[in-house]
Amino acid sequence: MTPPSGRHLNRGTPSPWIVRWSHLVSPGASVLDLACGAGRHLSWFLERGHSVTGIDRDLSQVQDLAGKVALVQADIENGPWPLIADGEPKQFGAVVVTNYLWRPLLPLILQSLGPNGVLLYETFAMGNETVGRPARPDFLLNQGELLSLGSELHVVAYENGYLSAPARFVQRIAAVRDSGGEANKHAQYAL
Numbered sequence: 264m265t266p267p268s269g270r271h272l273n274r275g276t277p278s279p280w281i282v283r284w285s286h287l288v289s290p291g292a293s294v295l296d297l298a299c300g301a302g303r304h305l306s307w308f309l310e311r312g313h314s315v316t317g318i319d320r321d322l323s324q325v326q327d328l329a330g331k332v333a334l335v336q337a338d339i340e341n342g343p344w345p346l347i348a349d350g351e352p353k354q355f356g357a358v359v360v361t362n363y364l365w366r367p368l369l370p371l372i373l374q375s376l377g378p379n380g381v382l383l384y385e386t387f388a389m390g391n392e393t394v395g396r397p398a399r400p401d402f403l404l405n406q407g408e409l410l411s412l413g414s415e416l417h418v419v420a421y422e423n424g425y426l427s428a429p430a431r432f433v434q435r436i437a438a439v440r441d442s443g444g445e446a447n448k449h450a451q452y453a454l
Contacts, residue, residue: 274324277307278361280385284420284437287381288313292356295346295375298339298363299325305332308359316355318345340365346375357381364402369412378442382416384409388423390432404434413438 281304288294294308299317302325308315309332316333317325325334337345346353354377364386376382389405392398410421416438423434 274301274303274306277303278385280422280435280437281307281359281361281383284381284383285311287383287419287437287439288357289379292381293377294357294359295355297358297360297368297372300362301325302328302332304359304361308357313356316346339368344368344371355380357383360384360386362386364404366401373412373415376416376440378440380440382413382436382438382440384412385433385435388432388434390425394425394430394432403432409434409436412436415440417441 285307288308291312291314293314293316296302296304296308296315296317299305299319299322302317305315305317305325305328309328314333316335317328318335318337318339319325320336320338322334322336325332328334335345339345344352352371352374355375356377357380358372358375360372360383362385372382372384387397387403388408389400389403391403392400397403407423409423410418413421413436417440418436418438420437421435425432
């Protein structure tokens with residue numbers, strides 16, 4: 264799959280990493296876009312028939328999607344996790360995170376993955392301070408940090424390094440929570 268040639272309204276083009284690995288998400292599976300921003304990934308997964316939930320502190324850029332996707336306005340850094348069902352974090356078929364890091368949420372992100380759930384995560388890494396923002400260590404992944412996060416999952420793809428246009432250092436991972444079943448496993452991870 265390739266990203267659309269234009270822009271989704273003013274949403275921006277979906278991340279090539281998310282586009283490349285979105286086929287791992289089961290057809291019709293629910294998708295959580297954490298820190299959804301302008302909604303570029305909300306739109307991407309909605310257009311592919313997924314039930315999508317976007318969560319962000321500011322939802323002003325995605326109000327046109329209200330009624331098509333579930334929107335949750337919450338300060339997830341300073342308040343309680345808003346997606347709770349029966350006392351546990353609600354589970355999704357995929358959790359998508361791009362350009363966002365708040366380490367206290369990492370365990371909740373994993374708990375939000377249902378059986379065969381796909382984690383698609385891409386954000387800035389150490390080294391980025393040499394080329395721009397973010398530059399604070401609090402907002403930059405340490406060497407191998409996403410691999411450590413994915414240690415409970417089947418890692419399908421991982422990258423760590425420098426990208427140009429714009430210049431940035433990133434880590435990104437595509438990983439799947441195994442639910443057993445050898446035949447299903449091979450179908451899920453087809454590249």
